[in-house]
Amino acid sequence: MTHPPADPGQQVFQQHRRLLFSVAYRLLGTAADAEDTVQDAWIKWSAADRSQVADPKAYLTRIVSNLALERLRSTRHKRETYVGPWLPEPILTATGPTTDTTDVAETVTETESVSMAMLVVLETLSPLERAVFVLKEVFDFSHAEIAEAVERSEPAVRQAAHRAREHVRARRPRFTAGQAHRREATERFLAAATGGDINTLMELLSPDVTLWTDGGGKVRQALRPVVGAQTVASWFAAIGTVPYQGVAPTEMKTELAEINGGPGLLFTAPDRVIATVTFDFGADGRITAIHNVANPDKLQAVTTGATHDIGRP
Structure with missing residues (x-):
């Protein structure tokens, strides 16, 4: 039995699919929107005259960036009228072990760029600044490549990149706590929380720690940030x-x-995922922010159990 030849266009698309999801998720902050955007990109790619495409990776990145920008602009009003704090949709990730020092440096950049804390900061950028920041700082595209992707002039992209970098730097100090420390602290936090050990929790928390809870009006959660180690x-x-x-x-x-x-915490009932909890650490290794997502609409990606490799493809 002979099989029909594989579609080369589909093979090329699948080769870059992880990159496209990684870009779209960082731009949109929700896995569902990112998946929809990648699917829309496939439709555009299928209809394109691919004989005229010299660089499929750049072409596909341009498609997905523009689709994500359109979607981001159309969803901004919804996010501004959201009930309580709006947090990104959590995803299960697999960064894998790193040994080489260069790889470690790159992995920190990539993992940091998909952290809840960073995605919250990215929400405060304009759609264009967000796209430029993600493509430059995370995926190392040149200003010329980004200009083509977002259909702006190169000087405009350089200005947007500078504004975005300064904005993020002011709100997001350079990450310091290593993965091993974060995992140990998360394990201690879990043991202390389930054991009602308030003293250990106080040790792990920064005095001005902030707890952000996202129920989206679907489940009962705090509508304002909860601040202070004792209260949290x-x-x-x-x-x-x-x-x-x-x-x-x-x-x-x-x-x-x-x-x-x-490292984060997954709260489950016998029939569903209830919530996720992730942590942000300060320079002293203590927890400075906690992001608690309980809106059931935002737990679909976690519920499937699918893990995403968020490193640079």
Whole structure:
């Protein structure tokens, strides 16, 4: 039995699919929108005259960047009228071990760029600045390549890159805590929270730690940030003693998972994922911010169990 020859266009698209999702997710902050954008890019790619395409990677990146920018502009109003804090949609990730020092430096950049804390900062950029920042700082595209991708002049892209870099730098100090420290602190946090050990929680938390909770009006969550080690520690110390999202402590399972490039916590009931919790660490190794996503609409990507390799393809 003979099989029909594989479509070369489909092979090329699949070769770059991980890059396209990685770009779209960092631009949009939701896995569902990123997947839809990649699918739309496939439709455009299928209809294109590919004989005229000299550089498929650049061409596909341009398609997905423009589609993501369009979607980002159209969803901004929804995010501005969102009930409570708007947080990105968490994804399960697999960064894998790194040994070479160059690889380690690159992996930190890539994992940091997909962290909840960074995605929250990227939300404060204009759509163009966000696209330029992601393509330049994460994927190392040249200004000329980005100008073509976002259909702007190269000087305009350089200006946007500078503004975005300064904006991010002011709001996001250079990441310092290593993966091993973060994992150990997350494990200690989990043990302390489930054991009601408020003293250990206080040790792990920065005095001015901020807890952001996203229920989207679908489940009961704090509508404003919860600030201060004592308040945040008390909130988590109660996990093992009171129902959470209507699930009794005996029915709830809490486990470590790699979420958005770093160690996080996955809260599950027998029939569903209840929430994810991720942490941001300061220079002293203590937790400075906690992002808690409980909106069921934003837990679809985690619920599937699919992991995303978010390193540079």
